[in-house]
Amino acid sequence: MSVEQFKDVKAIVFDVFGTVVDWRSGVSRDAAAFLARHDRQDIDPDDFADCWRNHYAPAMEEVNSGRRAFVRLDVLHRENLDKVLIELGIDATSIPRSELDELNLAWHRLDPWPDSVQGIQRLKKRFIVAPLSNGNIRLMIDMAKRSRLPWDAILGAEVAGIYKPMPEAYLRTADILALRPEEICLVAAHNNDLAAARQCGLRTAFILRANEHGADQKTDLHPTQDWDIIADSIDDLATKLKTPIPQ
């Protein structure tokens, strides 16, 4: 797709975990401090982060399948943390609940990739910019305030009442924005998210995040469809859409 064909796009919405922020390094940082406090330096904090993230999709599937009413991601993350502790053989009975609640907020403290803030700032000059993330509103607020992500609004699962990749997550977002799906572009580092968005009629932009899962990443190293735009970073996306660099 040429940039010309993007002239009808009014809003650019973003996957966040992996696309805008580096969840693995951020969770690993807080996990390292936690493991050190509990004398469990034998556990690799990256493994802790990966293990926690592995429970992410199955937990949301409980909601999307209808087996469970919608609960926000903070709740799922907290339940998943309990499972991580069991899997990694960490005795949770000796750990104060408040400390685990605090560790759960690691997901609120993730750093953006180096290009994200400037890229979103540039895109904001021409488009509505908002997360279309599975993260809940408070999580996204805390993350944005910490790193100055300049969102126009916080959209996504909690506003839509359902998790991606269910079609309603994309279509209800379009409805809230009072836009047709083709007036919205989803930016994501994940082919499956883009595929679901395209099925709903959204425009698609793939961002390569080759280290989201660490040095040995196997997935999402290449676009698996002819996404409308393919970019190396969010800042590169802004350049491809001819958005001026702020002074």
Add this chain to the structure above:
Amino acid sequence: MSVEQFKDVKAIVFDVFGTVVDWRSGVSRDAAAFLARHDRQDIDPDDFADCWRNHYAPAMEEVNSGRRAFVRLDVLHRENLDKVLIELGIDATSIPRSELDELNLAWHRLDPWPDSVQGIQRLKKRFIVAPLSNGNIRLMIDMAKRSRLPWDAILGAEVAGIYKPMPEAYLRTADILALRPEEICLVAAHNNDLAAARQCGLRTAFILRANEHGADQKTDLHPTQDWDIIADSIDDLATKLKTPIPQ
């Protein structure tokens, strides 16, 4: 209440129409152009704005009473516009639907009071700042982008699924923010909004907007309860909360 007692407050949420923006002048401006196009300069555009606003509360009451499922404010405004045309004796049959749809967006183009942007910018340095308005998300986005209102998120009726002054509008907002009601302060120029928020346990800040309804305003010229803070403007509120002036 002393400022010291505000130390537990984490979020400041705002009524918008009348408190942050001057709805009457903004609607009147667009109404004047509309009336001129249709050769109806005999109608005072301020009366047009007042008439439109008079339908606001009754329309929301249809939703809050349960007689009608939740619909966003843009829908109610558009329905109310049809009623305004009838009441003012304007023949709508000759007016293209698209022109009325466009006029309905007058509510997206309201100017902030002169102190609002700086006041919110200052408060944002210390608190989460968000509208807790009956306006829908897209309306609030358009208004904010046009005037650089620096919200951290767009909360309010569409996110809560109910209109103020129903308690759920305040309590669901607190739940989304993962805060106790007393950790949130509502800022409003309307005593009834503050009364409903206080009933739910929120902190309250009254802003005097003596010209919201024009020179002959009769309502909300004085606080009717001992609100936690009483201020002349949002900037004055930021000063009272000892929030630094940005460089």
